[in-house]
Amino acid sequence: MVHFSLLFMLTKYFFVPNLVTLIEFASMTMFGITFLIFGPSNFVSYYNSAWMICDPQRGSLSPLQFAKMVGDILRYFVIGLMVLSMQGYRAEGVTLWSCMTFILTGMGYLYIVTKKSYQIKLMDTDLNLIKFRVTVFLYTFSLVLLVIVVVSHATYQRSLLKGTAKPDNYLDMDSGDEILGKYQKQKVFTRRQLWLKTVNGYDNMKDSHMVYRGLMVPIFFVVSNFFPVISKDRFLVGWNKYINCLCLIVLPLICLPHGFKAVSWLIMLLVCWALSILAFISTHSLRRPDNVWIFALLGLIISSVAMNLLSREIENVTWQYISIQFDVKPDVTALMYFGLGEMFSEAVVVRCLQQRKMWDATFGVVMSIVTYAIFLAFPLLFYQGCFNSSSSIITTASTQTGIHFIFLIVSTSLLHISMSGYEFRISLFFYLLVLTVIYVTLQWMIHYDWMLSLATLHKMQLISKGFT
Template identity: 85%
Template sequence: MTMFAISFLIFGPSFLISYYNSSWLVCDPERGSLSPLQFSKMVGDIMRYFVIGVMVLSMQGYRAEGVTLWSCMTFILTGMGYLYVVTKKSYQLKPMDTDLHLIKFRVTVFLYTFSLVLLVIVVASYATFQRSLPKGTVTTENYLDMDSGDEILGKYQKQKVFSRRQLWLRAVNGYANMKDSHVVYRVLMLPIFFMVSNFIPVISKDRFLIGWNKYVNCLCLTVLPFICLPQGFQAASWLLMLLVCWTLSILAFISTHSLRRPDNVWAFALLGLIISSVAGNLLSREIENVTWQYISIQFDVKPDATALMYFGLGEMFSVAIVVRCLQRRKMWDATFGVVMSIVTYAIFLAFPLLFYQGCFSSSRSIITTASTETGIHFIFLIVSTSLLHISMSGYEFRISLFYYLLILTVFYVTLQWMIHYDWMLSLATLHNIRTTN
């Protein structure tokens, strides 16, 4: 597949899997209805993912293919439009109300449409990759020309240059591995890099044994269940995960060699991706909690406005860092795939998440607040005008788009504050009418 398709299929789940697949209930019936607040956070995430991702793309510059750009933008606008339609109504569900069947149908439509989107991406990517292959006669390989029988069996020779201790020291050496031009930043990040490198396996072709470290992978499998504890797993599920992870750790310890990388090294790269996603989600959740408390105490902002504008900071910066690192490696199509992936996943999984996390019941209602509806209108404005700007620029993400999105974002935040202080009415048709006794 192409680099765009690979990043589109992989990076969305890697960023969102810890949140969208968490077992803790988003809407707890015993603590009141949290569905408006959760939906506001999702709308804010969609806006931030698109704005920050496109702004980072525009800083370096990128030229997208016309068909790919219009297809991704069409998916985003269609999914966002349907999400707006199905959440605008307030659902008061009775035990035998037929409206519940309508909601199930709409959830099915979301999942079916999203499956079609992924299928289109895979088929189009495969066809594009096949057309890009050089045409010519394929020469058959002669196994007699290979160096040894180990290569035929997929084995690799031991690393003779370094010992186990030297390989471990090179893996945790943040001063050499970060490769950043700012020396002060590298020195400050050394303690954090040392601790993280002992728990998160990193596979990279630039390192010896492509980054394979037997003991780090075994330790990662050992501590992964404990890192997942704050996700709210039930006792039986957590014990099952503990048993599976520890069994895999024992198997990896007895079946792999510390000086020879294994054949299926991609599995350990996936393991590092999972544990880094879970750890990053926990860290960003704590940052959001502190942000929520500070803003609520200092400014007395409504909860939905806070969720729209200030939640999702950890994921937002993670996306910016990943896109920037891919740009430095000149993986231009992969950067565009990352941005389109997280936005598409966030849109098409928002409504199913609210449904499967218990936000619909006979005593609860789903309400799109005035602040959230204003945010949805701005999403349509940002996406449609960005598509127009890119099309008029020859499908290039130019620095002018960066300044346009920056100005529009500042205007949106200022407008939400003005609406909060009742200096003006919301742009949405739904707004609170205060009554006086």
């Protein structure tokens, strides 16, 4: 509960405000900008770790890692659609069918390329085949992202109302203000008062329960001194010069658990500290910067890294508890019980965007995290060393059963939404809930050998036993 409480605070009061600011400042539609930035902010700090996730000396880690990826895809899709359905949302037909078709296509190709049995050796043809398929994934995904950027920007430009530009007036500005930016110095609050408004968790968390707010105020005070929050809801859009500079100093230290090599981490340290000095020199503590969205992006990055560290700790606790209490296979544990932190954060983000009535952004969050998880799965398996000489097959029977359920849930959800006039209704929530219960029950029944799995790997094992 402690980990989830901290994760809730980081997500709602640090990650979401910065995300909303980036959405508001971007010259793109809400769906487009959310689709582009939410997926990378959720995945980059974990999957781009410097160490090899799959150790060649331990081939069992490859099926375990792929099982977690498949489980993540299923969890992100189900939880995202369930949260959307609870509040209700009407999607555009073209956008919905494009996203769902892209998801089904990517999932189909992922199923094909991971189903094959590879024998990786030095300069083997299988290695070249894997590299080609990785290139196909990345190239196709890059083209789709480019199309989304172009279409989203064009749609946003057409929706803008043409108006006359307001001329700049520098008559009532202090001397030297033109040099430092177009915004004037505020004279209402002092630097100390601005800092107190930033770190005051009792006021900034006033929408939470009184007991939770009282318990989290000390932690909020500490975190808010290093994690910047840029939001229009705060005075001076939440700008605090010293907190942003401290954030750049602390960011390399928070990234230490991700296992960067000494040279890479030293480069990151020098770059961040140089940017901190530059921000300290070029900004004023009582004036809002011109490009304040850059600091919103900084707050999004550091909060994402911290959220990811908490999610890893939740996975460690889950692994230890499931391993001690139940005799469950490792791939089943990763498939069904990992990713609880990311799933919780996704639900919090979608719910917060719904409260702000940013409906298209909520749909973009769900589609972004699912699509990135699918199209980065196979490249990440390759670049993190999961295809090696000690692991020729990375798809287990339980994982393949999960893949079958992904196809079932995505296709039937698309049919349900289309028949409902492209609306996410409460009936979709109960439908996904029933399918989830069936899926969990089926996996447990397969684990206890009460029934056979829905995978071809089980049939292959039976055939091999018959020949022996």
